[in-house]
Amino acid sequence: MIDVTLQNFEAEVITASRSVPVLVDFWATWCGPCKVIGPLLEKLETQYGGRFKLVKIDSDQEQQLAAAFGIRSIPTCILLMDGQPVDGFMGALPEGKIKEFLDKHLPPAPEAEEEFLEEEAPGDAGSQLEKLQHAVATDPANDDARFEYVKNLLLAGRTDDAKVAFAPVIGKVPAVRRFDSLQRWMDALDFAQGADGPAAMADLDAKIAANRRDFDARHGKARLLMAQQQWTKAMDELLEILMRDKSWNEELARKTFIAILDIIEPPKPKVAEGQIPPDDPTVATYRRRLSSVVLS
Template sequence: MIDVTLENFENEVIAASMAQPVLVDFWATWCGPCKVIGPILEKLEIDYGGRFKLVKIDSDQEQQLAAAFGIRSIPTCILLMNGQPVDGFMGALPEGKVREFLDKHLPPAEAEADDVVDEDVIEDTLPGDPDGQLTRLRHALEAKPDDDDARFDYVRALLLAGRIDDAKAAFAPASARVAGIRRLDSLQRVLEATEFAHQQGDAAPALARFDAAIAANKRDFQARFDRARLLAGQRRWTEAMDELLEILMRDKAWNEDAARKTFIAILDVIEPPKPKVAEGQIPPDDPTVATYRRRLSSVVLS
């Protein structure tokens, strides 16, 4: 268990959640229920053997962090994975309910036997072989068509390869589940951006039109958002995120948080799979993703 402040939040929460889920316990010294659930959370961190990391934030001392997470009552616990909140709960739940919450989100203690990818498929895939990678991902999805992670990996690879029609077809069976699964929501947002870019036809006149609107009114957020979607649809990822940051710096909540959600969607799509490392080591972050994740945190928490 680690006490987190604004100074170490980036390392202990955002960066740490890229390697393992992080459960943030917002508490205060005067809060009676906080004293009840605190020992339960500390016990479960030990019982779960490293499957999640527990950190505590004193909501009185760290009001900026509490405000950033929209904390309205304590105790409140927020689970972060891959740098983003995925779920949470309020109040001093009994241990059994907290276990149910954790088990819903945490990876299993040990890989299931049927999770192993066909070795013949792996052997057919060589580094730098995009067709082989797509074949492996397609086979993994065909073997487990209800596996949302497998679908995300395959659709993401198709998107990055520019095979947009194939990506749409592969995504379609999961479209009804978008509301409850962040990475599927990310795929949908990037696919919609790609469709938007296609509808604009020639990108140059469209960009010129958006640029003129922004020059006339820097708070024309719709023009900025459309410009960002056009750039994302062209796979000009960093330029798109730069434009979305311009919106966030001026109005974080514009259009039901559309800029932040689209920014996260781009990060989800462009972040490469983590390389395998020795046990106990943390795989390195992609430098572009890490840089833009820090920029997002800086703007959102400012």
Template sequence: MIDVTVENFESEVIAASMQTPVLVDFWAPWCGPCKTLGPILEKVETEYAGRFKLVKIDSDQQQELAGAFGIRSIPTCILMKNGQPVDGFMGAQTESQVKAFLDKHVPSAEETQAQDDVADAQEALASEDAESALERYQHAVATDPANDDARYDYVKLLLQQGREDDAKVAFAPVIAKAETSRKLSALKAWMDALDFSAQSGAMADFDARIAANKRDFEARMGRARKLLAGQKWTEAMDELLDILMRDKDWSEGAARKLYVAILELIEPPRVKVADGQIPPEDPTVATYRRRLSSVVLS
């Protein structure tokens, strides 16, 4: 529990709520119901173990903040997420009522653990420790099987490490979602390209066909898929651009669809930082996104 003033409101409430829901308790020392509610809030904060953050604002001492929130009676609690108030309640509440209110808005224990695992995995990747990252991603998926973002990161890293069989096993529970999820569709396109590459001829065969006929789009698509299988991202997109420049609608837009899938695969995570800002787009992704738009819209 943290006492908040005008001086630390920005850091302890606004910035903090970008990462974790913040419950703001407006109270006063003379308020009887506040004395009943306060210990309940502190007990629940301990039990929820980081799923939300509790702060307290003395309405008498911090009248500017109380006025900004339109506080008319105390106790009043306001829940903040992503820098904005999303819900609240007035008056003393029982422990079960407080928990029911919080459970509508804060992540479950499983979701929180999975988020922690993903954060640990990203730190491991930053340290070039792929094995530790895989362990954390695997734990995240096991803890929260519905977390498709964590599963995407896990399967993607398995593929990057050449563990195709493990990737297919991890991907199997969500394969049906590939038709409606851009990220999962991209993973499926990569795995399909790996299967195609293993079953098709040598790259030289595709090169020979293209040399003989620059409009052999089947050969160009095959070459692009083999490049994708080898994680030669930009070379694969260059090949697909050659198709698009000659026939944008070939095979019901197959070249554009695969190009978009590759853009998704090479897009690094763009995580909000403490002030809520999102880092700029990766320069390679930005360049190839512009090239696609230029060709498709021409």
């Protein structure tokens, strides 16, 4: 989900809709039904795996855009394709009705997706870690195996073991991007460990509410979300920085965003020669969002 203003409307809505359908949610902070439908739309965006892009427009803050779409009540959702509005609905519809609306317009999900997910369903986590540990021990120079081993240790909450496994390649961090990504994740875990749990998050939210350009607070919130493995929420927070200042703090938001993409991207499955393995839908969606913001 991306907050759209007059400044980024062309890139995030019109241009983006030429490659993927864009659903625009017109809302306002005082609107009760908006608070009901908002989380539903975000949930469906994830479930639909990149088949549409969700953006939000605050109709009070962006009255010019609301007027351009003839918005008379909220929530109102408008679907755009190829740069043009094609349909819409008003009110906080139930999830089933929203799905009916989306399915009427969106391209069907790839038939191979369910089969792919079944093939890639992970087995016992302990067994997977043992295999990766063996791969690293057998070939210490295998950077791919070490990346997956450290990543899986971190996913399992074994931070100390992950740091031990990471130590032999720490000198490669400046040269190997995925190792840099792991280092940023471990730094986020250390940051979260030194913070005061929910109180720290509440404090950062208060700072952001007081000043939407408090990028230190936004980045700190993103790091706490990384530590909690709330990846999409962390990337949404980083996008808020990038939409306002792409180069802030030596492009720290962009680098952290890329680190998350590296972390959440699953290993590519084996496919027949000449075939291209499918992209993870969440990674593909957020990679497009990053490109849209950085290139705008």
